[in-house]
Amino acid sequence: MTRTALLIAAASALAVSAPAAAAGPTDPQIAHIAYTAGNLDIAAGKQALKMSHNRAVRDFAQEMVRDHTAVNKKALALVKKLHVTPQANPTSAGLTKAANAERAKLSKLRGAAFDREYLNSEVAYHKTVNAALASTLIPSAHNGELKSLLQTGLTLFKEHQAHAEMLAAKLK
Numbered sequence: 001m002t003r004t005a006l007l008i009a010a011a012s013a014l015a016v017s018a019p020a021a022a023a024g025p026t027d028p029q030i031a032h033i034a035y036t037a038g039n040l041d042i043a044a045g046k047q048a049l050k051m052s053h054n055r056a057v058r059d060f061a062q063e064m065v066r067d068h069t070a071v072n073k074k075a076l077a078l079v080k081k082l083h084v085t086p087q088a089n090p091t092s093a094g095l096t097k098a099a100n101a102e103r104a105k106l107s108k109l110r111g112a113a114f115d116r117e118y119l120n121s122e123v124a125y126h127k128t129v130n131a132a133l134a135s136t137l138i139p140s141a142h143n144g145e146l147k148s149l150l151q152t153g154l155t156l157f158k159e160h161q162a163h164a165e166m167l168a169a170k171l172k
Contacts, residue, residue, distance in 0.1 A: 024140030025089065031079050032086035033095070033137060034150060037129050038068040038075070040099040044125070047103055048118050056167055057115045064122070064160065071153050078145055091132075099125075112171065119168040126161035130154060 025033065041064050048061035079086060102121050109117055133154045141147040 024136060025091070026087065027141060027143050027146055028084055028087035029089045029091070030137050030141055030146065030150070031075065031084060032088055033091050033132075034153065035072055035075050035086060036092040036095055038072040040095060041068045041122075041125065042072070044099065044103065044106075044118070044122070047106060048114075051106070051110070051114050052118065053111070054115045054171075056170070057118065060119070060122070060163060060167055063163070067156055067160065071149075071156065074149055078149055082143065082145070084143075116168070116171050119164055119171060122164040123161060123168055126157055126164060130157050130161060133157070 045061040045064035045068070049058060049065070052058050052061065078084075106114060106117055106121070133150055138147055138150045138154065141150055
């Protein structure tokens with residue numbers, strides 16, 4: 001299964017469950033999803049830094065590690081301030097499963113094949129996460145500070161998506 005298909009399956013899990021879908025995910029679930037998504041992209045970026053020799057790909061990977069680490073630090077500070085315990089959920093689990101499968105796939109690739117697959121997966125990942133943020137996570141967030149952090153993240157992650165798309169087009 002391709003990363004895109006896995007990510008679409010994980011994004012569809014944002015419905016969490018039929019009863020919860022009507023209300024959307026809770027703030028603790030949203031916090032867990034957002035933090036998990038950030039950690040997964042940090043791990044992908046670190047893998048690219050180990051595997052790629054392409055300067056543009058390495059710069060992009062470093063940007064992913066830097067930016068997602070910064071957003072996750074803000075998220076941790078916010079949940080601590082609000083005394084919220086992030087709650088594991090099927091969406092976080094689905095994202096993790098898909099990302100682990102993609103990292104395993106990438107670990108078998110070398111050179112330009114790795115670079116192309118990494119960038120294509122970053123495009124797909126950011127499309128999925130950005131769509132989830134815009135359509136489900138931000139509208140479902142009840143806490144204003146959480147909602148604001150998610151909106152800031154969405155703005156940044158849209159830039160990541162555009163950057164990944166530009167680099168992927170250059171490598172074709």
